[in-house]
Amino acid sequence: MKISEQSPVRRVLTRFRRNRIGMISLAAIIILFLVAAVFAALSYAHVPFPTDPNATNLERKLLPPNSANWLGTDNLGRDLFSRMLHGSYISLTVGFVAVFVSLFIGVVVGAVSGYFGRWVDNVLMRAVDAIMCFPTFFLILTAVALLGPSMLNIIVVIGLVSWTGTARLVRAEFLTLRETEYVRAARALGQRTPAIIFRHILPNAFAPIFVTAVLGIPAAILTEAGLSFLGFGVQPPQATWGNIIADGKSYLLDAWWLIVFPGLAIFLSALAFYLAGDALRQAAETRTERK
Amino acid sequence: MITFIIRRLLTTLVLVFFISLISFFIITLTPGSPYPWGELNPKISESVKQNFRKQFHLDEPLWKQYWYNMRGLFTGELRSIKDGRPVLERIGERLPATLALNVCAIVISLSFGLLVGVYCARHAGDWQDTSLSTVAFALLAIPEFWVAYLLIIGLTQWFAVPLMGTVSHGIIFPNALAGALDWLWHLALPATLLALSSVAAQSRYVRASMLETLREDYIRTAQAKGLPSEKVLYHHALRNSLRPVITGIGGLLPALIGGAVIMETIFAYPGIGRLGYQAVLERDYPTLVALNFITAVLVLVGNLLADLLYAVVDPRVRLE
Numbered sequence A: 001m002k003i004s005e006q007s008p009v010r011r012v013l014t015r016f017r018r019n020r021i022g023m024i025s026l027a028a029i030i031i032l033f034l035v036a037a038v039f040a041a042l043s044y045a046h047v048p049f050p051t052d053p054n055a056t057n058l059e060r061k062l063l064p065p066n067s068a069n070w071l072g073t074d075n076l077g078r079d080l081f082s083r084m085l086h087g088s089y090i091s092l093t094v095g096f097v098a099v100f101v102s103l104f105i106g107v108v109v110g111a112v113s114g115y116f117g118r119w120v121d122n123v124l125m126r127a128v129d130a131i132m133c134f135p136t137f138f139l140i141l142t143a144v145a146l147l148g149p150s151m152l153n154i155i156v157v158i159g160l161v162s163w164t165g166t167a168r169l170v171r172a173e174f175l176t177l178r179e180t181e182y183v184r185a186a187r188a189l190g191q192r193t194p195a196i197i198f199r200h201i202l203p204n205a206f207a208p209i210f211v212t213a214v215l216g217i218p219a220a221i222l223t224e225a226g227l228s229f230l231g232f233g234v235q236p237p238q239a240t241w242g243n244i245i246a247d248g249k250s251y252l253l254d255a256w257w258l259i260v261f262p263g264l265a266i267f268l269s270a271l272a273f274y275l276a277g278d279a280l281r282q283a284a285e286t287r288t289e290r291k
Numbered sequence B: 001m002i003t004f005i006i007r008r009l010l011t012t013l014v015l016v017f018f019i020s021l022i023s024f025f026i027i028t029l030t031p032g033s034p035y036p037w038g039e040l041n042p043k044i045s046e047s048v049k050q051n052f053r054k055q056f057h058l059d060e061p062l063w064k065q066y067w068y069n070m071r072g073l074f075t076g077e078l079r080s081i082k083d084g085r086p087v088l089e090r091i092g093e094r095l096p097a098t099l100a101l102n103v104c105a106i107v108i109s110l111s112f113g114l115l116v117g118v119y120c121a122r123h124a125g126d127w128q129d130t131s132l133s134t135v136a137f138a139l140l141a142i143p144e145f146w147v148a149y150l151l152i153i154g155l156t157q158w159f160a161v162p163l164m165g166t167v168s169h170g171i172i173f174p175n176a177l178a179g180a181l182d183w184l185w186h187l188a189l190p191a192t193l194l195a196l197s198s199v200a201a202q203s204r205y206v207r208a209s210m211l212e213t214l215r216e217d218y219i220r221t222a223q224a225k226g227l228p229s230e231k232v233l234y235h236h237a238l239r240n241s242l243r244p245v246i247t248g249i250g251g252l253l254p255a256l257i258g259g260a261v262i263m264e265t266i267f268a269y270p271g272i273g274r275l276g277y278q279a280v281l282e283r284d285y286p287t288l289v290a291l292n293f294i295t296a297v298l299v300l301v302g303n304l305l306a307d308l309l310y311a312v313v314d315p316r317v318r319l320e
Helices: A008-017 A020-044 A080-116 A118-133 A136-147 A151-161 A164-177 A181-188 A193-229 A241-251 A257-284 B002-028 B046-055 B062-075 B087-122 B127-141 B144-158 B176-214 B217-224 B229-240 B243-266 B272-282 B285-313
Strands: none
Touching (some): A020 A080, A080 A118, A080 A164, A118 B002, A118 B243, A118 B285, A136 A193, A136 B243, A136 B272, A151 A193, A193 B144, A241 A257, B002 B285, B087 B272, B127 B176, B176 B243
């Protein structure tokens, strides 16, 4: 058997590149990012491109898709296409930053729990068990509603509630890794505990953590959409994909485009992240799947 | 076995304590307060406000409020700020509907999850597996409220699927069976939609677990004995790969109950999800505390039962 000379990261990348679904999803994610970044900047600078997302025109309300309004207009005559473009960065920002918050908490709790073991592990894991019993979406809804719906609050609450899975994963990795030779060597050399945890063990648990992070993004995007739909997302007039659907549902049988297009945007972006995450998981898996 | 059960019950008590802490403090530590008239309303005299605070112990320190809340919860004395009725009564009348919804959703997700998962594992790596896996991710990625509205637009035009409540009003059913069928008919759409993402999740678990089991030595032995492949697959492999599936039911529940908030709101289904949503809108603190606490404890009990059941079913689990 020939031993591969590639570095582990390079090997994962090579295998990822061979996965067609993964590459298509990655391309979709990159396009999504560019669109979101461009329109976040335009929103911030109040540039009305393609048209002003908040400009009302009651003479042109509830128009189906046409040449002037590519995706139609809503009940106040606002252009749906512009609103969706200007709302695109909300979903992505919430998805990404919330995952960062939850990763941070999850990694720290999991690392401490797995490394120290004994009663520290016991207390932390019972807390994790307790949090995992709560109906996640309802807990998030309660907290966001009471704190007041704003982008920052939504991000923080989603992050604070969804770190438990990561913590368990990191703990499991640490339980096995802390017994390895190199960790014992580092300890014998008198390395301080934080250095052992973060410099020696954590990088070796990187792959599974990265995969859960990628798979956490679509979950956060869907949670944000659900909150928006119930009226506790980022508040109007700022358009988000979720609140366009929430407003459009009153015109359900007259204006299907207000439901179909923003929902499609949420669906496709969540799908791209899920598929890319799964491709990454397959590429990072050491055991090959046999029939 | 007995020591295991005792130890398990002790951990459960600790968990219940943690749960009570979280469900109380997540609500009281957030800014704002539960005044039905708005805190700064000048038309409400100070004495009325005082009385209100006294009645709901809002003038006491937090730890005392926590104590009153929990004692009230266990004695059934905790009352809703909204209508003054005992919280347990309000939740009790809504609970059966939500349980029915969730049990249906679990049955749907387990049965379809098993079917799809086994099929995928059998064809691992083939086009059937790849396409079904993509479909599974599509189901995970789809916002359920969005599908609900698409279905409302589509289905109601051609089929008489009921979209509201648990029963048809104004109809006198000739017998109990007709009534039950009507009730099930109302349950069909919300339960199916609620189950969508967990069908996908379950099928992934089953697939992974099956693939793991199929690598075991005893499977190779069974194949070497010349047993028909169907028998190896369903008799030897499937049974042994059910463990993560059974324990996974516990993980499904929180997602289902959470998702039920949206589904119950859309379909005007009178369950605890909708009660919770209304309580959020009304800032009805006692109801929120009780709801979060009770649903979490229900999930906890569900997990406990699943574990015990599993120990009974699987002789390999010795419960040490």
